[in-house]
Structures are given as structure tokens and as C-alpha cells.
Amino acid sequence: MNTQMELPENGLVPMVRNGDEPYAAYDEAFEPSIFTRLWRIIWNNRLIVAVIIGLTMAVALVLTLLATPQFTSVARIQVNRVEANVADVEAVEPAGDALLYDEFYRTQYALLESKNLAERVARKLNLQSNEEFLSAFDIPSDGEIVTANQRRSIEITSDLLLDNIQINPVVGSSLVDVGFTSPSREFSRTVVATWIDEYIAANLERRFDATGDARKFLESQLAELRTRLEDSERQFVGYASQSGIVSLPSTGVQGAERTLAASDLAAMNEALVEARADRLAAESAFRAGAQQQQNQVATSLRSERARLSGERAKLLAQFEPGYPEIQSLDSQIAELDREIAAAIGTGTADLQRSLRQAIDRENGLEKEVASYRAAFNSEQQDTVQYNILRREVDTNRELYNSLLQRYKEIGVAGVAASNAQLIDAPRIPIEPSSPNLALNLAIGLLLGLGIAGAVLFAREEMDRSLRDPSDVKGKLGLSLLGVIPRIEDVDLYEELTDPKSAMSEAYLSVGIMLDMSTSHGFPRTLMTSSTVPSEGKTATSYAIASRMARNGRKTVLVDLDLRNPSVGKRLEIANDFGAVNFLTGSDDIRSLVHNEFQPGLSVLTTGPMPPNPGELISGPRVAQLLESLLQDFDHVVIDAPPVLGIADSPVLGAQVEGVAFVIEANRAGLRQIVGAISRLRGTGSNVVGAVVTKADDRNLDYGYGSEYGYGYGYGQSSSGD
Incomplete structure (x- = not known):
């Protein structure tokens, strides 16, 4: 019973399990590694890889031998971030930490490769008429460099210099290697030396140009500020004179400068405070009777009276009051009392007079302070504008002094030395720097590997043939009957004749699978x-038929490829008569069969070439042929034509019990194979499975080939079909 299968639009059939359940073709754990597959691809295409690499290396060798020797002269300079200064003043351009490390050195590298520097060198060396330069670069006398105007010639030569200059910073240092390559040893050294000289000169010129521009700018600013300062000073002095504001010099305290009115007011206020203190002291002395403590005459008289009173008291202890000495003392004490009373009267008058004087002085100072206060208040109103004008004068003076100081500093900073110093002077090279044979061959090798890789990648992507035999099940929906390796330098049919040969063993699995193809x-x-x-x-047809014959089954091998018969030719059997004779009317099938080839195996060749093979195959005699053969044989194995291009195989497939589809590995595209299988199934053919033939190293990646098959050597089979 033939099983029909509908193919999807892309023509590929997913592998199925239990009839309709899709599953993975194989587990990724069993896939070969990517390195193994790459190695297999390279090994399988080793001839292409060898040819491509050989060609690229040969081209590299020829180009190296034909190339003009180039000589590179190199000098080393040191570029400092902070240049040496004669004076401790700042320059116009930032230096040192003002510029970041990377930013500074990238700027210097760009300056070393600048167009302007190349033009300076070209002008310095006068390359337009420099014979050494013209001969080194093979510039003809009528070339554009020679005949063009100077400006155009400088542009061309500077571009040529930039193409051959090399700026190589020494990593992790402030050193830079400057090299130039040309066919002339001397010219290379000359260019490098001039390049460094012009770089240093350009740095100095740029610094002096920046200083000059700054000085010009500061000169104009100083002139403007000078005029502004003079005008503000005139306004300030005029207003102070008009307002009568007299400013006194500072006494040393910042901001302690005062006007004359303020100073007078402060002095009068201090005098008033002092007068009030004197007046209060006089009042206190007058009210408290302090005049007695302050009158020295009365004090001394009291002391004398106290002494006399003491003597009188002593005498009274011994004598009566009428004692003459006691009476004398009484007279003296009475006189002292009169003198004390007179002295006390004189101190009170003095205190009253002192009090009146203190009050008068205080009143007078109060009037003076009031008048000074009024004058000061009036002056304060005028001081607002006075202070505004004074601040403007101070500001203009500070700006002027700052710019004047900066102007002087820039003049001194102009004497700074260059920040670039020559470390190693350029020398005349002895050996050429290029061409480098080893390097060019290495480049040729790498280029060849790259081209070979691209070619192999393109071949692998374009090759849509059957590589993995498991695709027979996964993509074609057929059972894999067996995988037959490719064999070289061996007669295939002699191998198949020997049942113990490696090829017979390979087809043994095919026969076993066919034994299980039907009930x-x-x-x-x-x-x-x-x-x-x-x-x-x-x-494959012969191997299957031979195996059945060795198993004791009477088998006949029939060649029905009427357009290109090959069974008779491969088995060296005469093709004088055969299937064509029966299909064209002969009924004696036994006389057409060759029975002497192998015990149990008979062969029916095609016989003479028919003019209409398609009509014979599609006629009713094919079914009669099969019925006649089955009467004498247990099995009939038919070698049919290929499917694509002709209709013979689909017609024959509908009349046999099973079809074994043969697929050569790495040849026909999967889409073609799917189309062929679809044509067979479209006529009702029962395709029982597929045999993958001629597996070689390209199929090792998928577990098939000499290493995974039967230990066979590979090679192109001598059999074509």
C-alpha cells in the first residue's frame, strides 16, 4: 500500500515520530564542535585553500621583489607639558595642569601631522626645485609639481610629505618618534631634521604671536581705562570741592578715612562729654559737703585744736580749770575755732564758683555740638554721591593697575623657551625599511587565509546538497536505509562481488533495512x-540483487534505463538483447535473461536502444514483463532512470512494490531531491527509503565517513551510475 505525503510549500518534509509528532533531528549534545566542523571544511577544501594561499603569497613575493626600496629616518623629541620660564609669570597660552594630559599630547600629535607644518617644510626645502626630492620620487620635469604655480606646488608636495611622515608616540612617556620614508636615504634624514626644526619654530612663533596679540589688546584696554580713570578722578575732585567735603587721611585702619566735618563733630562731642563729667563732679562735691575734706587749711587747724584739747585734758587730770596753763590752752583753742570757721567759709565759695564754670562750659559745648551736627547732617547728604564717585575712581584704578601688571608680565613671559626638545637627532638609514619580505609574505598569508575563508564560507552557504544523512529522515521524510562511503582506486563491482569485502558489508545494512520495509x-x-x-x-541495484542471491533467493537484475543503460556495461555483459525486445513484442522472456553471471543472480539488460523509450516504459508490456519475471524469480530488482527530466521512473514506480531512492551525498540540492520524491509519490510510488552513497570527508561532521563508517578509504568511484 503506497503512502502519500503532502509536502509543505518549501518542499521540505519534517521528520516525524509516531506518525505525526515533530521532534528534533538530533540532540545538540551530539553535534560536533564548531572547531571540528571548521577543520573538516578546511580539510575537505584543502586544495582550494592551498591554491588561494599560494597565489596570494606568490603575489606578495613578486610585489616585494619589484618594489622600490624605501628608507626611513627617525628622530626622537621630548614634548613637555610645562615649558621652562625665565620669570615666574604666566604665559598667554595655558600649560601644565591647565591642560589635561591626553588633550595636550593629542594636540601636539595633531600639530606634528598638520598641513601647515608640512607646507612650512616644503617651503623651507624648496621642494619644487629640489633635485634630490624630484629624483627620489620620480617626478618628471613636466610634472604638476614642477610646472604649477608655487601655491599649488606647495599643496601637492605637502600632501606627499604627509603621506610619508610617521608620528609614533612612545607609550607612557612624553617622547615622540618622528620618521619619514622615501627612496632616498639623505632626503629622509633632511626631511625629519627640517620637520622637527619647523615644529619647534612654529611653537615659538605661535607663542610670540599669541603674546603680541595679547599685548596689543591690553594696550588698547589700558588706554581706554586710563581715560576713564582720569575722567572719574576729575569728577570726584570737582564734586568734593563744590560740596566742601574734605577727606582726612586714613589713620591705618582699613576703611577708617573720615571727612573734616565728621572729625570736628567727633572732637566737639568728646569735649562735651568731658564737660558734663566735670559739671557732675562739681555738683556732687557741692551737695555732699566734700569741701570740708578738700579744704587743707581747715584740716590742719582741726588737727592742731585736737592736739591742744588733748594736752588740756591731761592737765585737768592734775589741776583745776583755773590753772594758768589750762587757761592758756583755752585761749589757744578759742583762737583755733575762729580760724577754722573762717577757713570753712572760703571753701564753699570756691565750690560754687567751680560749679558755675562747669555749667557754663557744658552749655557752650552743647551749642557747638548742635551746630557741628547740623553741618555733618548736611554733608552726609552730599556724601552719597561723593562715595559713588570715589568707588568708581577706586574701581578704575584697580582695573588699570591689574591690566598694567599683566601687560608687564606678558612682556616677560615672551622669553619662555620651547616645550619641545630634540633627544635623538635623525640619522641616515643604512638598511631599507621596506619592502619587508617576511612581513609581506605574512600579509600575503593572512590575505590568502581571509580570501580562502570567504570562498569556503560562500561555498558552504551556496551548497544546499545533502550533507547530513540524518536529513533523509528529518527533511525528506524517508527512512535511511544505509550510508555508502566513497571508495578510490578500487573496482567497485569486484568489491561487490566479494561478500566479505568492505563495500558488501556496507550494503548489508541496506539489505537488512529492506527486509523490514514490508510486512x-x-x-x-x-x-x-x-x-x-x-x-x-x-x-546499489547490483549490490542489493547480489546480496539477495547470496541469501539463496532467485533474483533478477533488470536494466530499464532505456536512455542510458549501464548494467551490461558495468558487469561486462553483452547487450545484444534484453528488456527492449520483450517490450517491443517478444514473449520468450527466458531467452532474454543472462543466467550465467552469478549463482542465483540473473541479469536482464536493456538490449538494443529503442527510438521511443518513453512510450515503451508507459506501455502495458512493462507490467507483463514484471509478471513474467516473478514466475521464475523470487525478487526483481530494477535499475531505473533518474527522476528529474523524464517520466520513466514515476511510471515504473507505480508498478513495483517498493522504491529505494539513491542520493549521492554533497551533490544534488535538497530542493531537487524533494521534487524528485514528490514526483514519485505523485504517481503512487511507495518510496521505502533512501540510500546515501559516496559519503566522504565532508560528511564526517555528521558522524558518517571513514572514521565513523567501516574504515574504508575514500575516493572517486569509477562507476558513474
Whole structure:
């Protein structure tokens, strides 16, 4: 019973399990590594890789031998971030930490490769008429560099210099290597020396130009500020004179400068405070009777009276009051009392007079302070504008002094030395720097590897043939009957004749799978076909038939490829008569069969070439041929034509019990194979499985080939079909 399968639009059939459940073709854990696959691709295409690499290296060798020797002269300079200064003043351009490290050195490297520096060198060396330069670069006398105007010539030569200059910073240092390459040793050294000189000169010129521009700018600013300062000073002095404001010099305290009115007011206020203190002291002395403590005459008289009173008291202790000495003392004490009373009267008058004087002085000072206060208040109103004008004068003076100081500093900073110093002077090179044979060959090798890789990648992407035999199940929906390796330098049919040969063992698995293809075992009628010619279907047909004969089954091998018969030719059997004779009317099938080839195996060749093979195959005699053969043989194995291009195989497939489809590995595209299988199934053919033939190293990645098959050597089979 033939099983039909609908193919998806892309023509590929997913592998199925239990009839309709899709599953993965194989687990990724069993896939070969990417390195293994890459190595296999390279090894399988080793001839292409060798040819490409050989060609690229040969081209590199020829170009190296034909190239003009180039000489590179190199000098080393040191570029400092902070240049040496004669004076401790700042320059116009920022230096040192003012510029970041990377920013500074990238700027210097760009300056070393600048167009302006190249033009300076070209002008310095006068390259337009420099014979050494013209001969080194093979510039003809009528070339544009020589004939063009000076400006155009400088542009061209500077571009040529930039193409050959090399600026190589020494990593992790402030050193820079400057090199130039040309066919002339001397010219290379000259260019490098001039390049460094012009770089240093350009740095100095740029610094002096910046200083000059700054000085010019500051001169104009100073002139403007000078005029502004003079005008503000005139306004300030005029207003102070008009307002009568007299400013006194500072006494040393910042901001302590005062006007004359304020100073007078402060002095009068201090005098008033002092007068009030004197007046209060006089009042206190007058009210408290302090005059007695302050009158020295009265004090001394009291002391004398106290002494006399003491003597009188002593005498009274011994004598009576009428005692003459006591009376004398009484007279003296009475006189002292009169003198004390007179002295006390004189101190009170003095205190009253002092009090009146203190009050008068205080009143007078109060009037003076009031008048000074009024004058000061009036002056304060005028001081607002006075202070505004004074601040403007101070501001203009500070700006002027700052710019004047900066102007002087810039003049001194102009004497700074260059920040670039020559470390190693350029020398005349002895050996050429290029061409480098080893380097060029290495480049040729790498280029060859790259081209070979691209070619192999393109081939792999364009190759849509059957690589992985498991795709027979996964993409074609067929059972894999077996994988047959490619064999070189061996007669395939001699190998198949020997049942112990490696090839016979390979086809043994095919026969075993066919034994299980139907419910009753091996199909009684089996056809082999392929997508295109020369895929190994004839060898497969013979191997299957030979195996059945060795197993004791009477088998006949029938060649029905009427357009290109090959069974008779491969087995060296005369093709004088055969299937064509029966299809054209002969009924004696036994006389057409060759029975002497192998015990148990008979062969029916095609016979004479018919003019209409398509009509014979599609006629009713094919079915009669099969019925006649089955009467004498247990199994009929048919070697049929390929499917694509002709309709013979689809017609034959509908009349046999099973079809073994032969697929040559790495040849026909999967889309072609799917189309061929679809044509067979479209006519009702029962495709029982597929045999993958001629597996070689390209199939090792998928577990098939010499290393995974049967230990066979590989090579191109001598059999075409």
C-alpha cells in the first residue's frame, strides 16, 4: 500500500515520530564542535585553500621583489607639558595642569601631522626645485609639481610629505618618534631634521604671536581705562570741592578715612562729654559737703585744736580749770575755732564758683555740638554721591593697575623657551625599511587565509546538497536505509562481488533495512532511482540483487534505463538483447535473461536502444514483463532512470512494490531531491527509503565517513551510475 505525503510549500518534509509528532533531528549534545566542523571544511577544501594561499603569497613575493626600496629616518623629541620660564609669570597660552594630559599630547600629535607644518617644510626645502626630492620620487620635469604655480606646488608636495611622515608616540612617556620614508636615504634624514626644526619654530612663533596679540589688546584696554580713570578722578575732585567735603587721611585702619566735618563733630562731642563729667563732679562735691575734706587749711587747724584739747585734758587730770596753763590752752583753742570757721567759709565759695564754670562750659559745648551736627547732617547728604564717585575712581584704578601688571608680565613671559626638545637627532638609514619580505609574505598569508575563508564560507552557504544523512529522515521524510562511503582506486563491482569485502558489508545494512520495509519482508519488486544521473543507483541495484542471491533467493537484475543503460556495461555483459525486445513484442522472456553471471543472480539488460523509450516504459508490456519475471524469480530488482527530466521512473514506480531512492551525498540540492520524491509519490510510488552513497570527508561532521563508517578509504568511484 503506497503512502502519500503532502509536502509543505518549501518542499521540505519534517521528520516525524509516531506518525505525526515533530521532534528534533538530533540532540545538540551530539553535534560536533564548531572547531571540528571548521577543520573538516578546511580539510575537505584543502586544495582550494592551498591554491588561494599560494597565489596570494606568490603575489606578495613578486610585489616585494619589484618594489622600490624605501628608507626611513627617525628622530626622537621630548614634548613637555610645562615649558621652562625665565620669570615666574604666566604665559598667554595655558600649560601644565591647565591642560589635561591626553588633550595636550593629542594636540601636539595633531600639530606634528598638520598641513601647515608640512607646507612650512616644503617651503623651507624648496621642494619644487629640489633635485634630490624630484629624483627620489620620480617626478618628471613636466610634472604638476614642477610646472604649477608655487601655491599649488606647495599643496601637492605637502600632501606627499604627509603621506610619508610617521608620528609614533612612545607609550607612557612624553617622547615622540618622528620618521619619514622615501627612496632616498639623505632626503629622509633632511626631511625629519627640517620637520622637527619647523615644529619647534612654529611653537615659538605661535607663542610670540599669541603674546603680541595679547599685548596689543591690553594696550588698547589700558588706554581706554586710563581715560576713564582720569575722567572719574576729575569728577570726584570737582564734586568734593563744590560740596566742601574734605577727606582726612586714613589713620591705618582699613576703611577708617573720615571727612573734616565728621572729625570736628567727633572732637566737639568728646569735649562735651568731658564737660558734663566735670559739671557732675562739681555738683556732687557741692551737695555732699566734700569741701570740708578738700579744704587743707581747715584740716590742719582741726588737727592742731585736737592736739591742744588733748594736752588740756591731761592737765585737768592734775589741776583745776583755773590753772594758768589750762587757761592758756583755752585761749589757744578759742583762737583755733575762729580760724577754722573762717577757713570753712572760703571753701564753699570756691565750690560754687567751680560749679558755675562747669555749667557754663557744658552749655557752650552743647551749642557747638548742635551746630557741628547740623553741618555733618548736611554733608552726609552730599556724601552719597561723593562715595559713588570715589568707588568708581577706586574701581578704575584697580582695573588699570591689574591690566598694567599683566601687560608687564606678558612682556616677560615672551622669553619662555620651547616645550619641545630634540633627544635623538635623525640619522641616515643604512638598511631599507621596506619592502619587508617576511612581513609581506605574512600579509600575503593572512590575505590568502581571509580570501580562502570567504570562498569556503560562500561555498558552504551556496551548497544546499545533502550533507547530513540524518536529513533523509528529518527533511525528506524517508527512512535511511544505509550510508555508502566513497571508495578510490578500487573496482567497485569486484568489491561487490566479494561478500566479505568492505563495500558488501556496507550494503548489508541496506539489505537488512529492506527486509523490514514490508510486512512480508524484502519487496518482490524493487526499483532503484535517483534525482540526477551518476548517483550510484546502478551499483546499489547490483549490490542489493547480489546480496539477495547470496541469501539463496532467485533474483533478477533488470536494466530499464532505456536512455542510458549501464548494467551490461558495468558487469561486462553483452547487450545484444534484453528488456527492449520483450517490450517491443517478444514473449520468450527466458531467452532474454543472462543466467550465467552469478549463482542465483540473473541479469536482464536493456538490449538494443529503442527510438521511443518513453512510450515503451508507459506501455502495458512493462507490467507483463514484471509478471513474467516473478514466475521464475523470487525478487526483481530494477535499475531505473533518474527522476528529474523524464517520466520513466514515476511510471515504473507505480508498478513495483517498493522504491529505494539513491542520493549521492554533497551533490544534488535538497530542493531537487524533494521534487524528485514528490514526483514519485505523485504517481503512487511507495518510496521505502533512501540510500546515501559516496559519503566522504565532508560528511564526517555528521558522524558518517571513514572514521565513523567501516574504515574504508575514500575516493572517486569509477562507476558513474
